Every structure is written in structure tokens, then in C-alpha cells.
Amino acid sequence: MRNSLPPNPQIDANGALTHLLSIDGLPREIVLNILDTASSFLEVSDRDVKKVPLLRGKSVFNLFFENSTRTRTTFEIAAKRLSADVINLDVARSSTSKGETLLDTIDNLVSMHADMFVVRHVSSGAPYLIADHLNRLGRSDIHVINAGDGRHAHPTQGLLDMFTIRHYKKDFSGLRIAIVGDILHSRVARSDIRALSALGATEIRLIGPKTLLPAEMDIAGTRVFNSLREGIRDCDVVIMLRLQSERMNGALLPSAREYFNCYGLTPEVLALASPDAIVMHPGPMNRGVEIDSEVADGPQAVILNQVTFGIAIRMAVMSLLAGN
Amino acid sequence: MRNSLPPNPQIDANGALTHLLSIDGLPREIVLNILDTASSFLEVSDRDVKKVPLLRGKSVFNLFFENSTRTRTTFEIAAKRLSADVINLDVARSSTSKGETLLDTIDNLVSMHADMFVVRHVSSGAPYLIADHLNRLGRSDIHVINAGDGRHAHPTQGLLDMFTIRHYKKDFSGLRIAIVGDILHSRVARSDIRALSALGATEIRLIGPKTLLPAEMDIAGTRVFNSLREGIRDCDVVIMLRLQSERMNGALLPSAREYFNCYGLTPEVLALASPDAIVMHPGPMNRGVEIDSEVADGPQAVILNQVTFGIAIRMAVMSLLAGN
Amino acid sequence: MRNSLPPNPQIDANGALTHLLSIDGLPREIVLNILDTASSFLEVSDRDVKKVPLLRGKSVFNLFFENSTRTRTTFEIAAKRLSADVINLDVARSSTSKGETLLDTIDNLVSMHADMFVVRHVSSGAPYLIADHLNRLGRSDIHVINAGDGRHAHPTQGLLDMFTIRHYKKDFSGLRIAIVGDILHSRVARSDIRALSALGATEIRLIGPKTLLPAEMDIAGTRVFNSLREGIRDCDVVIMLRLQSERMNGALLPSAREYFNCYGLTPEVLALASPDAIVMHPGPMNRGVEIDSEVADGPQAVILNQVTFGIAIRMAVMSLLAGN
Numbered sequence: 001m002r003n004s005l006p007p008n009p010q011i012d013a014n015g016a017l018t019h020l021l022s023i024d025g026l027p028r029e030i031v032l033n034i035l036d037t038a039s040s041f042l043e044v045s046d047r048d049v050k051k052v053p054l055l056r057g058k059s060v061f062n063l064f065f066e067n068s069t070r071t072r073t074t075f076e077i078a079a080k081r082l083s084a085d086v087i088n089l090d091v092a093r094s095s096t097s098k099g100e101t102l103l104d105t106i107d108n109l110v111s112m113h114a115d116m117f118v119v120r121h122v123s124s125g126a127p128y129l130i131a132d133h134l135n136r137l138g139r140s141d142i143h144v145i146n147a148g149d150g151r152h153a154h155p156t157q158g159l160l161d162m163f164t165i166r167h168y169k170k171d172f173s174g175l176r177i178a179i180v181g182d183i184l185h186s187r188v189a190r191s192d193i194r195a196l197s198a199l200g201a202t203e204i205r206l207i208g209p210k211t212l213l214p215a216e217m218d219i220a221g222t223r224v225f226n227s228l229r230e231g232i233r234d235c236d237v238v239i240m241l242r243l244q245s246e247r248m249n250g251a252l253l254p255s256a257r258e259y260f261n262c263y264g265l266t267p268e269v270l271a272l273a274s275p276d277a278i279v280m281h282p283g284p285m286n287r288g289v290e291i292d293s294e295v296a297d298g299p300q301a302v303i304l305n306q307v308t309f310g311i312a313i314r315m316a317v318m319s320l321l322a323g324n
Numbered sequence: 325m326r327n328s329l330p331p332n333p334q335i336d337a338n339g340a341l342t343h344l345l346s347i348d349g350l351p352r353e354i355v356l357n358i359l360d361t362a363s364s365f366l367e368v369s370d371r372d373v374k375k376v377p378l379l380r381g382k383s384v385f386n387l388f389f390e391n392s393t394r395t396r397t398t399f400e401i402a403a404k405r406l407s408a409d410v411i412n413l414d415v416a417r418s419s420t421s422k423g424e425t426l427l428d429t430i431d432n433l434v435s436m437h438a439d440m441f442v443v444r445h446v447s448s449g450a451p452y453l454i455a456d457h458l459n460r461l462g463r464s465d466i467h468v469i470n471a472g473d474g475r476h477a478h479p480t481q482g483l484l485d486m487f488t489i490r491h492y493k494k495d496f497s498g499l500r501i502a503i504v505g506d507i508l509h510s511r512v513a514r515s516d517i518r519a520l521s522a523l524g525a526t527e528i529r530l531i532g533p534k535t536l537l538p539a540e541m542d543i544a545g546t547r548v549f550n551s552l553r554e555g556i557r558d559c560d561v562v563i564m565l566r567l568q569s570e571r572m573n574g575a576l577l578p579s580a581r582e583y584f585n586c587y588g589l590t591p592e593v594l595a596l597a598s599p600d601a602i603v604m605h606p607g608p609m610n611r612g613v614e615i616d617s618e619v620a621d622g623p624q625a626v627i628l629n630q631v632t633f634g635i636a637i638r639m640a641v642m643s644l645l646a647g648n
Numbered sequence: 649m650r651n652s653l654p655p656n657p658q659i660d661a662n663g664a665l666t667h668l669l670s671i672d673g674l675p676r677e678i679v680l681n682i683l684d685t686a687s688s689f690l691e692v693s694d695r696d697v698k699k700v701p702l703l704r705g706k707s708v709f710n711l712f713f714e715n716s717t718r719t720r721t722t723f724e725i726a727a728k729r730l731s732a733d734v735i736n737l738d739v740a741r742s743s744t745s746k747g748e749t750l751l752d753t754i755d756n757l758v759s760m761h762a763d764m765f766v767v768r769h770v771s772s773g774a775p776y777l778i779a780d781h782l783n784r785l786g787r788s789d790i791h792v793i794n795a796g797d798g799r800h801a802h803p804t805q806g807l808l809d810m811f812t813i814r815h816y817k818k819d820f821s822g823l824r825i826a827i828v829g830d831i832l833h834s835r836v837a838r839s840d841i842r843a844l845s846a847l848g849a850t851e852i853r854l855i856g857p858k859t860l861l862p863a864e865m866d867i868a869g870t871r872v873f874n875s876l877r878e879g880i881r882d883c884d885v886v887i888m889l890r891l892q893s894e895r896m897n898g899a900l901l902p903s904a905r906e907y908f909n910c911y912g913l914t915p916e917v918l919a920l921a922s923p924d925a926i927v928m929h930p931g932p933m934n935r936g937v938e939i940d941s942e943v944a945d946g947p948q949a950v951i952l953n954q955v956t957f958g959i960a961i962r963m964a965v966m967s968l969l970a971g972n
Contacts (some may be wrong), residue, residue: 045437049381051409057697059725069414070432077383077436080409085699085728090717100932108718108931111955112725113693283432284424307435369761373705375733393738394756401707401760404733607756608748631759 009131012140019131019144020317022153023194031198035163037316038309044081045311054324055084058115062088063105064147065121070284071147074307075118078314084116102126103133110134116143116318124150143321145314151187156317157282158191160310162199164302165237167309168278172199178232178273179204180263181241181290182212188282189241197221207231208263211253228263235273240265240281243290256289266292270300278302333455336464343455343468344641346477347518355522359487361640362633368405369635378648379408382439386412387429388471389445394608395471398631399442402638408440426450427457434458440467440642448474467645469638475511480641481606482515484634486523488626489561491633492602496523502556502597503528504587505565505614506536512606513565521545531555532587535577552587559597564589564605567614580613590616594624602626657779660788667779667792668965670801671842679846683811685964686957692729693959702972703732706763710736711753712795713769718932719795722955723766726962732764750774751781758782764791764966772798791969793962799835804965805930806839808958810847812950813885815957816926820847826880826921827852828911829889829938830860836930837889845869855879856911859901876911883921888913888929891938904937914940918948926950 010019010026017030044052060079062072072088079086091105109117119127127146134142148154169175177196183189183206196204206213207225225231232238243259253259265279279291279301287293295301334343334350341354368376384403386396396412403410415429433441443451451470458466472478493499501520507513507530520528530537531549549555556562567583577583589603603615603625611617619625658667658674665678692700708727710720720736727734739753757765767775775794782790796802817823825844831837831854844852854861855873873879880886891907901907913927927939927949935941943949 047381050383050437051381057695057699057729059698059728073411073413073433074436076411077409080383080411081381085725087721087724087728089721101935104931104933104935107952108955109721111952112722112959113698113956283428285428287425287428304431304435307432308437311436371705374707374761375705397735397737397757398760400735401733404707404735405705607752609752611749611752628755628759631756632761635760 009128009135017317017320018135018140019127019146020155020321021127021131021144021146023155023158023191023198024153026155026198028198031159031162031195034159034313034316034320035166037320038159038163038312041312041315041319042309044315045308050081051083052081053083054319055079055082055115055322058082058084058322059113060084060086060116060118060318061109061114062086063091063109063117063119064089065091065119065126066148068120068148071120072118074310075145075147075314078311078318079116079118081311082315082318084318102129106130106133110137110139110142114142116145116321118145118147119149120147121149124152126150145317145321148187151185152190154187154191156310156313157188158195159317160306160313161188161192161239161280161282162195163309163313164278164280164306166199167305168302169236172196172201175201175237176203176235176274177201177205177237177239178207178235179239179241180207180228180231180265182243183208183241184212184214185244186241189239192239193222205231205235209253209259228265228269229272232269232273236277238265238270238273238277238279240279240291242282242284243286245286256286260289260292264288264290264292265295267294267298270295276300280306283307333452333459341641341644342459342464343451343470344479344645345451345455345468345470347479347482347515347522348477350479350522352522355483355486355519358483358637358640358644359490361644362483362487362636365636365639365643366633368639369632374405375407376405377407378643379403379406379439379646382406382408382646383437384408384410384440384442384642385433385438386410387415387433387441387443388413389415389443389450390472392444392472395444396442398634399469399471399638402635402642403440403442405635406639406642408642426453430454430457434461434463434466438466440469440645442469442471443473444471445473448476450474469641469645472511475509476514478511478515480634480637481512482519483641484630484637485512485516485563485604485606486519487633487637488602488604488630490523491629492626493560496520496525499525499561500527500559500598501525501529501561501563502531502559503563503565504531504552504555504589506567507532507565508536508538509568510565513563516563517546529555529559533577533583552589552593553596556593556597560601562589562594562597562601562603564603564615566606566608567610569610580610584613584616588612588614588616589619591618591622594619600624604630607631657776657783665968666783666788667775667794668803668969669775669779669792669794671803671806671839671846672801674803674846676846679807679810679843682807682961682964682968683814685968686807686811686960689960689963689967690957692963693956698729699731700729701731702967703727703730703763703970706730706732706970707761708732708734708764708766708966709757709762710734711739711757711765711767712737713739713767713774714796716768716796719768720766722958723793723795723962726959726966727764727766729959730963730966732966750777754778754781758785758787758790762790764793764969766793766795767797768795769797772800774798793965793969796835799833800838802835802839804958804961805836806843807965808954808961809836809840809887809928809930810843811957811961812926812928812954814847815953816950817884820844820849823849823885824851824883824922825849825853825885825887826855826883827887827889828855828876828879828913830891831856831889832860832862833892834889837887840887841870853879853883857901857907876913876917877920880917880921884925886913886918886921886925886927888927888939890930890932891934893934904934908937908940912936912938912940913943915942915946918943924948928954931955 455468
């Protein structure tokens, strides 16, 4: 299977993971290896001393060109529990604003003996650019993790979603999965769709208003619904997306209240799904916009468990990249 | 004594400290235990290697919803000297500004296996809200420290003030203590008054202009003075409060110079107090506004010793909360 | 030699380094000791576990009164690789803006048992003020490193430049060194000129437009050129300075393009220097303003090696100050 892939900057010549850029193009066995490794890390965060020495003496740089305290925190915790030295670069205020190019910044940090870059960027492809640059320098010992690039990908979110689904549903075959909301602008949706396809989910349904769905019908293997009540029927997994407030202010949507009436997940609507359906959300939630508090805090929600699993996934990815 | 208290979110069923929210309602023996524990930590900061492993592998979150570099730094140092992993959350710029509720943020961090929250907030009661939420979740293993909430409380400041007084005066009985300045807006004053009452100080005098004193005479066991020269007479301890510049600009006060003339602590005024009186200030000082440099740098000032004791107090509180 | 120096706040009574404030007044043997110590630290950053315990349990404070993410990062990495606890103080937003004096802030951090201050300040002399204050307090156990003060000095940059030159050229005697660009506003240039003089470079040439050269001919032992093509001839080392964009916007220079035509380092101009000349730059580079990309990425550029050496220099300085 690996051989049939086009050249993939995140996989080295031996088929091992060198960067995590996107779930797209990630061989199924690597995805499964990450999930299995994360299982073994779940226990570390439950210990009295939540620390293992796997990245001791390594320098992990959080390069957040776009501010995201929550995502930065999850990577910082994961790296510190692996005993790495973590350096947070407030890149918005740094040399890049002094006119230095992105790759000059990277070259500098490489010269300081960086081991790993966790990159968040408004531009799709920025983490690829960095990984490609490192590959061309022959620096296979330095690793890039995409922590969200533009509308493109957010692979650790996709992986933690897969971890969550596997945790509760054991197997992907036979699963009907609904992704609800602003599919058009969501890197979470993109990452999830790719991962679900790779892992063999039976049916992926994309549910949302026409203005928030990809115009082209180019997402293979998915079914599109404009009605939540229709689309959610008999689903085993319901992934709610965050509605960015800028969408509400813009021309794409009438109002938060009207959105909630059509696409907000209430107990009544959830009752249309499979009785043991789980409800997921990448956070932060807009209660009363895309999700009703009764559902968010109800027995079918696994939203906070996703957060716990997310730390284990990030520890697993960092540990695997570092060669453990 | 403990049994006569109303239900107290900071004390568990066995009477042990689970959160530090306010000195109000803290049993005297717990206050004394914190002071005694701090004594034993004073020595750690004098070592060549200023580190003990008591919080190794614990995740301490500094949640500063209001910026205070100085206070944040003291908690960061204390936690690092206890070997904790410290994560500073710049909450003003994070998910809360994306519309997430305070308790959703807390739930997320709990799911990341937080062990301790150090909380600073403009709203009185925010740390209580968090502690109460954790108690209702049954998470007695996660602890909240109030690092200043609105005008309400700043208990580690109160405790370090008590530590300082005990250090220099040995006993609280028989002590006359003056608190001078903006009592009305000061959480330091509130915390001190409560602690001094609990520890049995003989007389607490509140000194300041009418506009900066609580309108109601509701602070039991205190005497109020509008004249510094009268109020300071024969006092053993003089606690000067910082005058916030916003008070000076507002209608509450005529000018900084006039304030200094009436309430600034000069050597001449200090001479009216007991000859071995100590002078305290929570910092940062406004030299020439509430205190004369000759006093601030003079032999009776113990202002910098308060800072040293403050690290020991914060280490003691964190260590006790963590069950050591 | 030491005895002939005026009283020097960075050298103690035994001639040992207590602060690093400026290369000016630093005895030659101390400069050489720092370079030799840095050589031994180069290897640490190449290890699998990039950490030595020399500063374990020490508290290093990054006091950046002026924002410089890049410089702050190099000190943070150096201190963490020495196992220190690093506390970054965002001083612009802290107590100093609440009207506290610089020395009151320092006194507070001293009371928290700080071991080392890394200070960046817009005002020339601020690190001296702090060092002098500590010396007067008799606190020879607390050390100040100047990380750039106004237009005055940036000694670790000067030292890493000397390390770089020695690494490639072995000996300073017989060397012709060109410093090109905005000499007038550059603390890098000042630090380099002093270090080169101390180490016995044969000829130092200052090259730039009249508006960016010191008006007074007070920099002893240097030759001034307004033509890059003339000045660079037969040089062994070419140090390019960053052109601050505020110069370009101001009245001092016509335009970036015109500057590049006259003072930009292109392959053609570099060919006038010695064939084995090395090209240095303190970063961040303005490609196409002071340096052509072909030169910046070419075989004679040692710009990224400077960055690597800079970490070793900072580790060496911290380690020597701490008494190792």
C-alpha cells in the first residue's frame, strides 16, 4: 500500500513517520500505530508523577503564527510530560514581523538545535513548506507537527477524534458518522473525513446549510444533507463543529438563533440518532448556537474525553517522531 | 471550632485544606500550619540547588484573567522550586474571549489532568465558582488557589503578611496594627483584617480619608481614623497600602501630593509609632505618594522580606494542598 | 593589565567575571576564557540529551524591557540546557508600567532569590545600573548579563562574533575585518569593534554612508570608508549589519533599493574581498536590502553557524558567572 502513494513529505524512505502534516496520505498502519501508542500514554496522565523521560533534553518549539492558547497548551503539556524543554515563541511579535522570511526563522531555530516544531499558521501549507525545507536540508532528525494550517488540516485533532470513536465503538466498519455544521471552513472536518475513510467507516454524512458546505461535490465517499433531522437519523457518531462567530456576522448565515433552530443539537434531535450514539465537539463550544447545554453535558457527550485523549495522542505523535 | 463553621468550600470533610480561597473561614490551626510549613520552606530558597521534588510531575496552571506579572511570577517560582510543570495561560487572549464559559475552560483543563489552578480574576468570587464546581464534580484531587479576586480576597498576601508579623513580633496578642490608605478598594486589607482577627491581634486600626474607607462600619473589631498622625500612635506594625493611580485621577482624591501630605509615611510620622514598629507594604510601592523613600529604604521597613516570605508561603500552600 | 583598568563593575576584586555588561573593559584573558568555555559547550547541543546540570535549581530571569523574541529565545535555550529554572518577565506589561522604579523591581526579584538577570533595555546603561546596585548591596552571588542596551552594547553578540572569527580564521593577528552598514545605531558594531581591538585584529574598517557612520572620528584604530567596493578589498571577514527599516523611512537614507545598490553585499562585490573571506550577519537579515540571497545562502556565509555558536557562548557566560 505504501508503495502506491505519491512522494509524501511526512514519511521517510523506510516508511516511518518523520513529520505529521495531514492525515491525507498517512498509511493506515501508521494511523493505527499512533492510536495504539496513545493508548499506552493514557495511563501516564493518571499517574501520581505524570512524567516519562522519552524527550528529555529535546527542544520543542511551539511556533504559533496564529494565536491559539488552547491548542498550544495541549502541546505544551504533552511535551512537558515527555520531559522535553518547551520554548513558546510568540511569533506574531517576533522577527517575522521584522521582515525575516519564515524559512530564515526556521533556519535560525535549526541552528539552535531544535528537535521539533509544532506549527500553527493561518496559511494552508506553511507546515509543509517547513517540512519540505528540512527534508531538503537532509535534517530527518528534526520533526514538524501541523497544529492547524489555514482551512487545510489539523491532524492531531483528526487522530484524537479517531481515538475517541475507536474507544467507544471498537470498530469503524459499519459506523454511520455525521459531521454537522460549518464543513466549508473547518480543518477539523477535513482531517476527520480523511481519517474516517482511511479507517473504513461505512458512511460519512456532511450536514449543514448550503452556504457552509463545500460547493463542489468533491469529497468522495460522503453524503450531503441540508437537514439535520434527516442526516442524523440512525447515526452512531455525531461530530458537531464550532460555528465561528465571524460566519454569523457575515452574509453566510441569518443569525445564531436561526442557526440553532436548524442545526443546533438538542435532545429531541439527538433522539433521532442511534440510541447509543456518541456526541463529539472539538471545542470551544458555543452553547446555544451549535449545541444545547443539555446535550453538551448529557450522558452521550464524550467531548471532555476527547480532550483527555488529545493529550495522549500528542504525546504519542511526539514520541513516535522522536524515534521511540 | 471547625464544626461551628458554615459549609466551607476550602475545607474537606476531614477538615483538611483543599482550596485556598480566602482567609475568611479558615480555621486558626490551618493558618498556623501554613505559617509553620512556610518556615520550613524558607530554607529551600537559600540552598545552592533551590528545588525539592514535592510537586514533581504535577501540572500547575496559572490562570490569570487579569494581568499581574508580579503575582504570577511569585507563584511560578514557588511551583518550579517544588518541581511542578507550570503552564501559564494568557487567558485574556484565549478561548474565554471566543465565548467559552469559565467553567467550560476549567472542564477542559481538568480533562488535561490539571492538578492545581492559581486563579486571578477581576470578579470577586471567580475562584469560589471554580472550587465549588470541582467539589461538585467530586474532584478533591484538584486544588484552587485564589491569587486575587476583584476587591474580595488575596489570601496568600494575607498569609505572608501574618508570617512577616509573626517573624518580627513573635506573638499577635498585644499587638496594635495600623492599615493605612485605600482600605475601600483593597483585597490586601480585607485579607489582613480577617487573618489578624483569627490570630488574635489586640487592635486593628484602619486609617485613610473618608472616601477610601468602607462606608459601612461593618468591619468588626477595627477602629477607624481619618488622621494618620492620630491613628499611627503607638502602633507595633504599620501596613501601608498601594494607592492605585486610578483613584488619584478620579474624584476620590485631590492629588498625589495632597495625599502624601496627609497619608504619606514619612520618618516624622513613623516616629509617632512604637519605636520598634515594622513597616510593611504589599508592593509595588509608589514612592512619594503613600510612602517616603527614607522610610521605604529605612531600618524599620520589612517590605523586601515580605517578598521572600511570600515565596515560602506559596510553596507551603501548594505543598499542603498537594497532600504533603 | 587588570590593574591598569578603571574600577569595572563586571569584574570582582579577584579579577573574576561577576557580570557581563560590555566587552569594553573586559580583560583579554576573560574574553579568551569565555571563548574556550564555549568550545566545550558546543558539544552539549549535539548530544542526544542536550542538558547539563550546571545551573540546576538556579532561577534565571529574562527581563526584556524591550521586546526581542529571538534574543530572549537564545538565552532561554541556553539556560534550560544548563538545567536552570527560567522565568520570562513580560516587563513592558508589569509593575514598571505601574510606576515602580527599575531598582524596586530588581530588589523584589532579588528577594525572590533570583540568581541571574538577562536584561534587555532601550536605555543605554540600564544593565550597568542594575549591576552597580547589586554590587553596592554586596550581592556578588547575583549576576547580570546585558542582552542589549540602547545603542550601547550587546556583548554576547560580540563574543559570538569573535568565536566565529576564531573558529574560521584561528588567529586575529593579520586579519582585515570590514563592518558594513548602519554603524551609527548598531550596538553589535560597538561590541565587535571593542572585542576585535582587545583580541588584536590588524585592521578594522567601518563602511557605510556618511549618515550612518559616527560623526566623530572617535573610534580609535578603525578606518572609515564610504564605498563598499573600496572598503571590502582584501578583507578576511565581512560583517554585514542589519538595516533597521526605521532608517529607511527616515531622512537618513534615500530608499532600500538605492541602499542595496551602494551597500548591498552581492557576489560581485564579495569577489573583491579575500577569496576565503567569511560573511557574517547578526540576523534577522533583510534579503535584498543589505545582503543578496546568493551571498546569504552561499558557501562563504557563516551566518547560521553564528547562531549555533551563540547558544554555546551564552551557556559559557552563564556557567562562568555561576562559578563553574
